[in-house]
Amino acid sequence: MPPDSLTPPAGLDHTSAAALHARYHAAPAASPPAWNAVLDTLLRHRSVRAYLPDPLPPGTLETLVAAAQSASSSSNLQTWSVIAVEDRTRKARLAAIAANQKHIVQAPLFLVWLADLARLGAIAERSGVAVEGLDYLELLVVAMVDAALAAQNATVALEGLGLGAVYIGAVRNDIEAVAAELDLPARVMPLFGLCVGYPDPAIPTDVKPRLPQAVVLHRETYRHGAASPDAVAGYDEAMRTFQAVQRMDGDVWSRKVVERVRTPASLTGRHRMREALGKLGFQLR
Amino acid sequence: MPPDSLTPPAGLDHTSAAALHARYHAAPAASPPAWNAVLDTLLRHRSVRAYLPDPLPPGTLETLVAAAQSASSSSNLQTWSVIAVEDRTRKARLAAIAANQKHIVQAPLFLVWLADLARLGAIAERSGVAVEGLDYLELLVVAMVDAALAAQNATVALEGLGLGAVYIGAVRNDIEAVAAELDLPARVMPLFGLCVGYPDPAIPTDVKPRLPQAVVLHRETYRHGAASPDAVAGYDEAMRTFQAVQRMDGDVWSRKVVERVRTPASLTGRHRMREALGKLGFQLR
Numbered sequence: 423m424p425p426d427s428l429t430p431p432a433g434l435d436h437t438s439a440a441a442l443h444a445r446y447h448a449a450p451a452a453s454p455p456a457w458n459a460v461l462d463t464l465l466r467h468r469s470v471r472a473y474l475p476d477p478l479p480p481g482t483l484e485t486l487v488a489a490a491q492s493a494s495s496s497s498n499l500q501t502w503s504v505i506a507v508e509d510r511t512r513k514a515r516l517a518a519i520a521a522n523q524k525h526i527v528q529a530p531l532f533l534v535w536l537a538d539l540a541r542l543g544a545i546a547e548r549s550g551v552a553v554e555g556l557d558y559l560e561l562l563v564v565a566m567v568d569a570a571l572a573a574q575n576a577t578v579a580l581e582g583l584g585l586g587a588v589y590i591g592a593v594r595n596d597i598e599a600v601a602a603e604l605d606l607p608a609r610v611m612p613l614f615g616l617c618v619g620y621p622d623p624a625i626p627t628d629v630k631p632r633l634p635q636a637v638v639l640h641r642e643t644y645r646h647g648a649a650s651p652d653a654v655a656g657y658d659e660a661m662r663t664f665q666a667v668q669r670m671d672g673d674v675w676s677r678k679v680v681e682r683v684r685t686p687a688s689l690t691g692r693h694r695m696r697e698a699l700g701k702l703g704f705q706l707r
Numbered sequence: 708m709p710p711d712s713l714t715p716p717a718g719l720d721h722t723s724a725a726a727l728h729a730r731y732h733a734a735p736a737a738s739p740p741a742w743n744a745v746l747d748t749l750l751r752h753r754s755v756r757a758y759l760p761d762p763l764p765p766g767t768l769e770t771l772v773a774a775a776q777s778a779s780s781s782s783n784l785q786t787w788s789v790i791a792v793e794d795r796t797r798k799a800r801l802a803a804i805a806a807n808q809k810h811i812v813q814a815p816l817f818l819v820w821l822a823d824l825a826r827l828g829a830i831a832e833r834s835g836v837a838v839e840g841l842d843y844l845e846l847l848v849v850a851m852v853d854a855a856l857a858a859q860n861a862t863v864a865l866e867g868l869g870l871g872a873v874y875i876g877a878v879r880n881d882i883e884a885v886a887a888e889l890d891l892p893a894r895v896m897p898l899f900g901l902c903v904g905y906p907d908p909a910i911p912t913d914v915k916p917r918l919p920q921a922v923v924l925h926r927e928t929y930r931h932g933a934a935s936p937d938a939v940a941g942y943d944e945a946m947r948t949f950q951a952v953q954r955m956d957g958d959v960w961s962r963k964v965v966e967r968v969r970t971p972a973s974l975t976g977r978h979r980m981r982e983a984l985g986k987l988g989f990q991l992r
Contacts, residue, residue, distance in 0.1 A: 442773055450773075455764035458868030459744040463711045464774040464860050479740035487924045488735075489749040490726055491917040493859060494874045498946075499964050500918055503933075505925040512927060541922070546965045548936065555968030559984075560879065560977035563851065569900065570855035574778060578863055582745030591781045591852075593844065605928040614852065632776040633785055637826070639772045640790040642797060643890040648788075649826045651833065661783075677782050680831045683771050684841030692845035694785075696992065698846075707981065 429532065431438070441465035444629040447660040451635045463582045468627045470586030471525045473619035478530055486533075486618070489579035490572035501561070502569035503538040504576075505604055506531060512603065518617065519593035519599045521690065529617035530621040534593060535573045537565035539609040539704075556609065557705040569613050580618055586627075590615030596699050608703030628667060631660040726750035729914040732945040736920045748867045748944040753912045755871030756810045758904035763815055767868065773820075775857035786846070787854035788823040789861075790818060790889055797888065804884045805877035805900065806975065807970075814902035819878060819885070820858045822850035824894040824989075841894065842990035851986035854898050865903055875900030880976040882983050893988030913952060947954075 432692050442450035445465055454461065483506055491503065507513055508531055517526035526532055546553040556563055575659040577587050593600050593615045596707070600612040621627070632638075633658065637649050654676050661675040673681075686693035699706060723742040727735035768791055775789065792798055793816055801819070802811035811817055824841050827905065831838040840846055862872050871973055878885050885897040906912070915966045917923075919942065922934050939961050945961040958966075971978035984991060 438775050445773060445777055450768035450769070452766040454770040455766050455772075456868060460748050461770065461774065461864055463745050463862055465777050467779070469779060479738040481740050483924075484735070484737035484920060484986060485739040485746065487920050488730060488739075489746065491923065492730055492750050492752045492914075493919070494752070494862070495917075496874070496876045497967050498915065498960070499966070499967065501884075502924065503923050503925060503929070505927070505929060507927055508775040509927055519777075522954070536929075542964060542968060544934055545939060546968075547967060549799055549961070550829075551965050551969060553965060553968050554970050555974050555978075558971065558974060558978050560974050560982045561968060563879070563898075563980070564876070565850055566848065567855045570852045571859045575863070577779070578860070579746055579749055582743055583741060588780045589781070591849070594848070604925075605929075605931075607929060607931060610929065630783065631775075632780075635769060635772050635776070638770075638776065638785065638788050640788060640889075642790070642792055642794055643888075644790060644821075644882050644892060644895065646890075646892060647828055649791060674836070675783070676830050679782070679827060680834060680836050680838060682782050682784065682829060682968045683838050683846060684836060685839050686843065689840050689843060693843050693992070695848070696844045706778045707978070 436486065437462060444597045445632060446634065447663065448634065451653055454696045463578060466629060467581060468629050469588040470627055471588050471620045472622040473525060473529045473586070473617070474622050475513055476620050478585070478618070483531065485577050486576040493571040493575040495568050496564045499542060500566060500568065500571050501538055501542060503541070503564035503610070505536065507534060515694070516593070516600065516615070517555040517604070519596050520590050521595060522593065523590060525588060525617050526590060526615065529619040531618040533576070533616040533618060534604060535569045535613050535616065536606070537562060537569050537611040537613050539565055540607040558707045562611065564704065565611070566613055571612070574614060574651050575581035577616065584620070585618055585705045586621035587618050588688055590617065592690065594695065597695065598701055601702055606702070611699060611702060612705065631664055632659070633657050709819050716748045717927070722747060727750065730917055731919065732916045732948065733919065748863060751914060752866060753914050754873040755906045755911035756873050757907040758810060758871070758902070759907050761905050763870070763903070768816065771861040773862050775861040778856040778860040780853050781849045784827060784849060785853065786823055786827060786850035787857050788821045788826070788895070790819045790821065792819060800888055801878070801885065801900070804881050804888070806880060807873050808875060808877065810873060810902050811875060811900065814904040816860070816903040818901040818903060819889060820854045820898050820946055821891070822847060822854050822896040822898050823848055825892040828894055845991045847896065847991065848991055850896070851898055858899070858901060862901065869905070870903055871906035873902050875902065877975065879980065882980065883986055886987055891987070895988060896984060896989065913949065916942070916949055
């Protein structure tokens with residue numbers, strides 16, 4: 423495919439068809455039953471790594487948190503918190519921990535999303551009840567899922583407001599250092615960061631293509647072999663086109679993802695997570 | 708507060724004020740910078756546990772999956788899959804595993820969201836590369852976060868289409884049984900289910916109030932004591948009002964959540980998760 427194939431072919435001129443084509447570099451698997459502002463916002467997501475210095479309008483942070491709190495929470499335990507970091511020197515220190523990603527400092531707002539079992543522990547302690555359940559892996563799973571659902575709602579909300587964001591998994595490169603910087607109590611894990619700001623129009627980003635639906639969507643039971651060599655090769659090609667347009671490094675997707683998980687050292691510090699979680703007070707029984 | 712306080716007080720007649728008041732049972736922390744269909748959809752989320760038998764319109768599932776795939780993915784590894792279950796007998800067997808929740812059978816579509824490291828493992832194996840990274844806890848964290856972000860996008864999309872949903876964490880009560888039912892390969896974890904369908908208008912649900920923003924939102928560093936006794940007592944009261952209107956059991960929130968995690972037995976089977984994950988091929992180093 424030539425680089426200009428990011429533009430949908432002639433005929434695919436409806437908004438939904440254009441959005442779906444940008445996401446898959448292929449004809450849609452099916453026509454949507456309807457199209458609306460919500461679907462349009464979701465489908466047009468792209469990660470933003472270059473921001474204008476403009477501050478966010480008043481009320482933005484509170485609105486994003488209200489959206490985040492509107493997400494489902496397992497048994498309504500609400501086992502997450504978020505820290506809004508705006509201080510430039512603190513953002514710089516967090517960026518130093520997180521692989522020196524300059525957009526952490528550039529974005530006016532850096533949100534650190536936390537899997538938070540400390541709040542529930544404090545409530546139990548005040549009522550004089552010993553809680554053993556918090557020491558189990560399950561509760562960390564609950565808290566991580568709660569935090570992720572909340573963060574994604576905030577992301578959808580901010581994109582609907584014309585802002586941009588990018589998740590920063592690299593806060594997990596050294597969760598102990600992040601916990602010290604943010605003065606986290608025991609049983610709170612920094613899960614990921616989120617840069618928020620107005621996208622710099624001088625550095626446009628495009629919608630990243632994803633694997634064909636037939637690879638990730640299964641019917642009734644898991645379809646073994648869904649990630650066929652042909653499907654993966656086709657996706658490698660779609661990503662090559664995207665990388666060329668974005669002037670990104672051109673390594674083949676299927677080679678790059680394997681390299682990312684090849685050795686403990688490829689995990690950029692995160693192979694230590696189990697030990698580090700122990701130091702943060704998680705027993706992970 | 709009397710039960711009718713779910714209706715915003717006179718004067719709070721703007722859509723955004725009404726939506727925020729329903730979420731917090733209190734005046735908004737700040738005025739949103741703007742209001743739109745995306746924010747309205749996010750704020751008005753409620754979990755739906757009673758569905759009409761009506762099937763979903765053609766193209767709905769594919770549209771939800773496109774929304775899900777549009778969420779961010781860590782290093783674009785795309786370490787998740789989803790299984791669409793529509794067969795009534797399979798839904799019944801899954802419901803039997805998941806605490807006999809009748810809405811799993813009633814909903815026309817039951818989605819099981821998977822943290823999927825098998826696909827990446829298969830791609831590595833085909834290229835003859837041994838990957839050690841998949842054996843680390845970090846990669847399961849990546850996969851769980853990827854799956855949760857994707858599922859939340861699908862949830863927002865379906866609510867924007869007038870459908871309703873509820874997350875089913877109880878698929879984790881016995882992940883080995885779910886894995887057997889869905890024929891999952893090694894290194895795939897069933898993370899949660901999602902019932903999808905048209906809400907039964909005869910059994911209306913309301914927006915569930917959440918903890919005050921000051922409890923979950925921290926500035927610059929973690930504010931110890933943010934969950935003050937007063938804040939928790941106020942929330943217990945907001946939940947009491949909600950439970951009365953919904954005719955739910957009236958146990959006090961702060962007591963109920965502590966009870967939920969008091970002992971290994973309160974985790975309804977999930978205290979075995981670490982051992983069960985080992986059997987599903989996760990080494991969790």
